[in-house]
Amino acid sequence: MDIRLGQRVKIADLLPGAGKFSIGLKIDAPGLVIDLSCFGLDDQGKLSDDRYMTFYNQPTTPCGGVKLYTPPGDRAGFAVNLQKLSAGIARLVITASIEGEGVMSKLQSGYLRLVDEAGHEAARFSFSGADFQAERALMLAEIYRKDGVWRLSATGQGFNGGLDALVRHFGGEVAPAAEPPPPPKTVSLSKITLEKRGNTVSLEKKGGADHGEILINLNWHRPPAKKGLFGGFSGGGGVDLDLGCLVTMRDGSKGCIQALGNTFGALNRPPFVQLDGDDRTGASLGGENLRINGAHWDDLQRILVYAFIYEGVPNWSSTDAVVILRTPGQPEIEVRLDSHDDRRTCCAIALLENQGGSIKIGKEVVYFASQREMDQAYRWGLNWIEGNK
Amino acid sequence: MAITLQKGGNVNLSKEAPNLAHMLIGLGWDARSTDGQDFDLDASLFMVGADNKVPNDAFFIFYNQPKSPDGSVEHTGDNLTGSGDGDDEAIKVDLKRAPPEIQKLVVAVTIHDAEARKQNFGQVANAFIRIVNMDNNVEIARFDLSEDYSTETAMIFGEVYRNGADWKFRAVGQGFSGGLRALALQHGVHVG
The missing domain is CATH 2.60.60.30 (sav2460 like domains)
Incomplete structure (x- = not known):
């Protein structure tokens, strides 16, 4: 099923009976460095627990309801299990943000798709740079619970202020000084x-x-x-x-x-x-x-x-x-x-x-x-x- | 306590509010919180007869024609961004002055310039329509649109209609493509 910008669909209509699926993403954007994240928000739309932000530095939520996972054929993605998701999480927002220079109108093409457990595509939201203007961070899609029903929304809106503005939108505060990236974890063999x-x-x-x-x-x-x-x-x-x-x-x-x-x-x-x-x-x-x-x-x-x-x-x-x-x-x-x-x-x-x-x-x-x-x-x-x- | 309606549901306003005379139809939605062009949503009202058409173009109440010829329906003005608390747009209706041939008041909201701005109702959150008794400022009925609509650019939120001597309100939540123009044509307005 093709999903258009702004469209909203019940997850159950896409994936009958299943709260388990994966989200696959691919964005072609020559010259842009794009980070993808999944924000787990409460019913007020706020990131009340930042452990529910899933990205390369934090590959899973504490409940295991969202994990980093790239479906075959995609560039990035998440494995979602709505049954396992903490009850306090009412909304998952899949975001893309540009690191360094650039705006979203410069991206060539991209998609976000839902893939069922058998690996079949259930829905695809395609977008291109023409859908955007000067945004530097986008909410590509949202999976949210309304009246007890999980839905997908092809949001496609964002902020010119980039990830900082996005984080503020989710109720977070951005530290004035940047922290250095953490050193890679050492592997202890015994x-x-x-x-x-x-x-x-x-x-x-x-x-x-x-x-x-x-x-x-x-x-x-x-x-x-x-x-x-x-x-x-x-x-x-x-x-x-x-x-x-x-x-x-x-x-x-x-x-x-x-x-x-x-x-x-x-x-x-x-x-x-x-x-x-x-x-x-x-x-x-x-x-x-x-x-x-x-x-x-x-x-x-x-x-x-x-x-x-x-x-x-x-x-x-x-x-x-x-x-x-x-x-x-x-x-x-x-x-x-x-x-x-x-x-x-x-x-x-x-x-x-x-x-x-x-x-x-x-x-x-x-x-x-x-x-x-x-x-x-x-x-x-x-x-x-x-x-x- | 206002009655909350589901899509397709209806309520007898005359029973809920006996002697209802002055009614306010309030419409609301969340303003855009992201960057980009504002969503400019416009409320319109079609005063139609039994054939679902306006008797003439003067019974199409919208931003360019805020008052009906008989004075029974009055649009209170356009809010260009949807910001602010409560109703974003409101239409006042004097039911006692509504001409007898008017059977139904169809309340619609359209997104201005939707195609050029690549906007649709799927991007509009928390839309509602409510009916308030203006004589005591009590909300009689409310319908929170269910977000089942999505890529339409025009939406009939609800309709107030005669049922014998009573007035009833139905929660419609029906979307259309083609914006205000298509909606106006459908209700018999001669669009230039």
Whole structure:
């Protein structure tokens, strides 16, 4: 079925009985760089949750209702499953935006089509540059729910202001400064996930060598970085997690390493544990890092790694925080901060103990009202006073 | 509490609002929020007899002829962009003064210059027609167009018609291609 600009059709009339289909796109636009995205909007037409923007940097919605997928023969596209789509999403808008110079009237030709599960084309909306003027971002088509019925609309309208204007139209705010593109995710070939409290793993020294530099990284969810002119939306982030640890040396001396109070520790002299500079903006994509000098592991007795929320409402569930412990030549060890307790600001994450030279790592993930309370629970025995950053 | 009609549904205005005399027909739609040429939508009203034709061209009420010869129907003016709250265009009807040979008031909306601007009703969101009793400012009936229409450039939103001594309103939502000209010709207007 050919769909004309402005036309609206019930999805059920195109794809009987199916809420599963894919969207295929192809745009011929010599000299233009065009990005395609799918925005999942609420019933007010707003992007209330920016995880529902699906694009190359965020290939699926949390519900899995929309995923990046290119049907055979097309250049780009999305796999849609309306059954799986979060109930809060009432509208999917397929957008095209120009990166760099150019306007939509310059594009040669293009189409957006709906393809059923068997791979057959159910509908095709063809367009050309003559349909547009000076737009730099277009809402090509919308799949939306009205009166409980999903419909397709060949919208074909947009904004001369480009993606920024489009994002504002969807209720988002555009950060004034552009964020750098995130580095590609490193692929970890071997990984150990400590699933439950009490799970432990031991890292032995390899062939008489020391443990090397042990890196403990805390990372948490923040609004996904959008490249170029996009920036992040405001309002999505805001939770600042701080990483710290309690240390007991073999000789019995104790200390606390954290940004609060400026006790960053040291790597080449006791306590042989160091915290990288605190990043309070959350803009650093690497999160926060603690390093342990593995050559001096034998000088250390035990280390309790924790995270705390220095400012703001405890909202662990929104942070989706994870600690990854990397030791040279060893599998990566991952501990997720689950079993959230949003009434408490401090979370003991993992306990590292020296067991005859090997590192025994145990998952804790126990929440406390303060570091002091945590200290008492683990019988660390430090004196706690209020501090400032 | 106004009655919300579905496409094809009707309501007896005289029963819902006894002694209804002065009626306002309000029409609305969302203004264009994207860039590009504005949607200029125009409301028109055809006062037709039993044959569905206007007795003469003076009974075609539109932006160039805002008042009927008997004064019973008056177009309150053109809103060029559709912006602003509430009704975008409104037509006032004095039912008691409507000539007896007029059986029906057909209310249509057309997109001005639709072909040149490559516009159609599929691009117009949240269109509605409502009937208000002007004597107490109470909304009697309302029809939110269902978005089943799409590429048409003219649309009959609804019609007010005689049923014996009563007046009724029907939610029509029927689209036409060819714009105002085709619609006018169909209702017996001599278009120059």
